[in-house]
Amino acid sequence: MDKETILQVEKLSKYYKGNVYPAVDNVSLAIRRNEIFGLLGPNGAGKTTLISVMCGLFKPDSGNVLFNGSSLHQHLKSLKKIIGMVPQDIALYPTLTARENLLFFGHVYGLPRKFLDNKINQCLAILELEKSKNKKINTFSGGMKRRINIAAGLLHEPQLLFLDEPTVGIDVHSKKVIINYLKDINKNGTTILYTSHLIDEAEDFCSYIAIMDQGKIVTSGKPADLISSNKNTKDLEDVFLQLTEKSKP
Amino acid sequence: MKTFLASIKKEFLVLLRDRSGLGILFIMPLALVVIMALVQDGPYKNFQKSEYPMIFVDKDQDTVGAVIERNIRDAHIFKINTEINGIPATEKTAREAVAQGKFRAGVVVPAGLSKYLRKNARMLVAKTFSGLPAEKANLAPEAPDSMNVKYFLDPLTTFSFKNTIVYILEKSLSSLISQTLTTNYYRHFENFYPIENKINFDSCRIIGMQEISASSTYNEHVVFNSVQHNVPAWTMFAMFFIFLPLAGSIIKERDYGTMIRLRFMPGSFSTLIAGKIFLYTLVGCIQFLMMLTAGRCLLPAIGLPALIIGHSYAAIAATVLAASLAATGFGVLIGTFFSTHQQMVTFGSISVIILAALGGIFVPIYIMSKTMAKVSKYSPLEWGLNAFNEIFLHQGTFINIYIDALKLLLFSMAAFLLSFLYYKFKRIH
Numbered sequence: 308m309d310k311e312t313i314l315q316v317e318k319l320s321k322y323y324k325g326n327v328y329p330a331v332d333n334v335s336l337a338i339r340r341n342e343i344f345g346l347l348g349p350n351g352a353g354k355t356t357l358i359s360v361m362c363g364l365f366k367p368d369s370g371n372v373l374f375n376g377s378s379l380h381q382h383l384k385s386l387k388k389i390i391g392m393v394p395q396d397i398a399l400y401p402t403l404t405a406r407e408n409l410l411f412f413g414h415v416y417g418l419p420r421k422f423l424d425n426k427i428n429q430c431l432a433i434l435e436l437e438k439s440k441n442k443k444i445n446t447f448s449g450g451m452k453r454r455i456n457i458a459a460g461l462l463h464e465p466q467l468l469f470l471d472e473p474t475v476g477i478d479v480h481s482k483k484v485i486i487n488y489l490k491d492i493n494k495n496g497t498t499i500l501y502t503s504h505l506i507d508e509a510e511d512f513c514s515y516i517a518i519m520d521q522g523k524i525v526t527s528g529k530p531a532d533l534i535s536s537n538k539n540t541k542d543l544e545d546v547f548l549q550l551t552e553k554s555k556p
Numbered sequence: 557m558k559t560f561l562a563s564i565k566k567e568f569l570v571l572l573r574d575r576s577g578l579g580i581l582f583i584m585p586l587a588l589v590v591i592m593a594l595v596q597d598g599p600y601k602n603f604q605k606s607e608y609p610m611i612f613v614d615k616d617q618d619t620v621g622a623v624i625e626r627n628i629r630d631a632h633i634f635k636i637n638t639e640i641n642g643i644p645a646t647e648k649t650a651r652e653a654v655a656q657g658k659f660r661a662g663v664v665v666p667a668g669l670s671k672y673l674r675k676n677a678r679m680l681v682a683k684t685f686s687g688l689p690a691e692k693a694n695l696a697p698e699a700p701d702s703m704n705v706k707y708f709l710d711p712l713t714t715f716s717f718k719n720t721i722v723y724i725l726e727k728s729l730s731s732l733i734s735q736t737l738t739t740n741y742y743r744h745f746e747n748f749y750p751i752e753n754k755i756n757f758d759s760c761r762i763i764g765m766q767e768i769s770a771s772s773t774y775n776e777h778v779v780f781n782s783v784q785h786n787v788p789a790w791t792m793f794a795m796f797f798i799f800l801p802l803a804g805s806i807i808k809e810r811d812y813g814t815m816i817r818l819r820f821m822p823g824s825f826s827t828l829i830a831g832k833i834f835l836y837t838l839v840g841c842i843q844f845l846m847m848l849t850a851g852r853c854l855l856p857a858i859g860l861p862a863l864i865i866g867h868s869y870a871a872i873a874a875t876v877l878a879a880s881l882a883a884t885g886f887g888v889l890i891g892t893f894f895s896t897h898q899q900m901v902t903f904g905s906i907s908v909i910i911l912a913a914l915g916g917i918f919v920p921i922y923i924m925s926k927t928m929a930k931v932s933k934y935s936p937l938e939w940g941l942n943a944f945n946e947i948f949l950h951q952g953t954f955i956n957i958y959i960d961a962l963k964l965l966l967f968s969m970a971a972f973l974l975s976f977l978y979y980k981f982k983r984i985h
Contacts, residue, residue: 396813414562
């Protein structure tokens with residue numbers, strides 16, 4: 308594992324109880340520092356399971372996940388402080404205000420009050436939610452909720468951020484705000500691993516892409532390289548369709 | 557510590573904005589205790605100082621009838637009636653009225669009973685000094701049926717009720733017989749030498765009895781009434797209904813995905829759960845204080861007796877804390893085991909109602925059958941209620957309740973442990 312690699316996955320498999328076929332099947336990949344790594348695939352491809360194992364929520368049945376060269380699952384407690392995770396669900400308390408939610412999650416991260424206040428104000432300003440900070444989450448639109456959902460995973464300025472479908476089901480404006488914010492934090496040194504089934508968005512956003520189907524990585528590389536290396540494809544969507552259709556039994 | 561405090565604050569805000577949860581925790585128990593105490597006030601009063609309607613037919617119109625009537629009145633249990641629909645009662649109409657349930661009991665004093673008593677007392681004294689052997693003198697003649705005081709009872713009356721009437725009649729007759737005999741003996745002896753100090757043997761107490769407080773420490777007389785039963789009973793019930801908002805919050809956290817986020821965060825997950833447990837345990841204690849205030853202030857204001865809470869505040873605090881922890885443990889267990897809100901509400905509510913029924917919340921355990929009374933010993937609500945009764949009614953201290961408090965604590969520990977193991981098992985697989 309070279310110094311540029313922040314996270315390495317080695318022959319990782321994960322089975323769900325009662326299922327014969329693995330949800331993740333012998334996957335190996337490497338994420339380089341400061342990269343925006345896109346993990347793409349159709350629904351049920353195994354993206355969420357893979358990301359859950361990679362960030363330590365589930366233990367793998369076989370294989371290993373290395374973070375900066377050491378086993379992630381063995382050092383999970385200390386690594387949680389430098390890893391961020393934004394789940395696919397709106398993992399917020401609907402009856403608390405945006406600010407109360409962020410304060411709570413910030414306290415759980417153990418952040419000092421002054422730093423936390425500044426960070427919350429900064430996040431809310433960038434995500435264009437300053438005016439709504441004292442409104443309850445259950446009064447927010449889907450896009451506003453997504454933005455707070457992301458902010459809650461970024462309060463502690465993680466080195467590596469896992470994002471599971473962060474822009475699913477939201478309006479164009481919210482999507483633009485989120486993507487711009489993520490690009491900004493990436494510029495400031497946060498490596499991003501992002502899953503999506505929105506190919507256009509990924510093509511624009513990611514510096515490296517892996518396409519996953521039926522628990523396996525079917526291809527990976529820079530978006531431009533993926534398009535050029537596959538025949539009869541003019542964009543990433545063609546590559547995606549060609550490869551995911553091929554892998555169907 | 558920061559995580560723990562943050563968790564408490566978050567839980568507090570979530571609960572504060574959950575109107576239905578607050579209603580279940582504070583308004584429902586208050587309404588229950590007021591309604592149940594009012595509803596049961598009548599039956600409890602009947603049990604203690606009721607005025608059962610009685611029809612009294614005094615055909616004697618002399619000493620015996622008067623003494624019996626006075627003793628019945630002095631018992632403060634019966635409301636004596638001598639007429640039925642404005643017409644003086646006869647033995648026949650009195651029996652019919654009791655059979656119809658208009659009166660709980662009837663007493664008939666036959667005509668001429670006082671004269672018969674006096675005549676027989678005179679004869680008995682004369683026979684005593686006749687010089688004849690006892691068997692020939694017929695010193696214990698049996699009264700004919702026509703000279704018996706008769707009583708009849710509503711078939712719905714209990715055995716203890718019958719005993720009360722029998723006791724009053726026996727006491728009246730014994731006292732009359734001894735008084736009449738004494739008077740006649742005095743008269744007989746006065747024929748031979750003067751008696752200066754005549755003793756009224758009826759009021760003479762050579763030996764006697766006295767009611768003292770069962771408690772060796774305090775002499776406060778605590779009457780078991782609807783307030784003494786309902787306040788601690790419904791407090792226990794309300795405490796266990798903590799499960800609804802608590803388990804609901806656990807299930808919501810799973811549904812919203814916040815639990816997954818929290819599991820991924822650096823703060824210890826058990827510390828976060830501890831914050832939840834702390835807050836809801838505190839809520840249980842606040843519920844108790846609210847119910848206590850209701851028992852001391854609200855219920856007397858609406859004409860019910862005030863709750864007597866005993867003197868051992870340490871024992872009260874220990875019981876409240878243990879009961880609150882047990883209720884919180886139950887809530888955490890339900891919230892962990894059930895995956896949907898509907899399952900949780902259905903199972904949890906039915907469980908609490910069953911535990912409450914077994915625990916003597918609805919009806920006191922002493923009127924349950926022997927089998928049910930044995931089963932009730934396994935209900936945590938019974939442990940709590942029993943401890944409160946020990947403190948409130950028996951003036952108990954920590955020594956009297958520590959076993960029940962310990963049972964409640966063990967119950968809560970077992971619930972937390974089971975929840976933890978189940979959560980761990982689910983998480984691994």
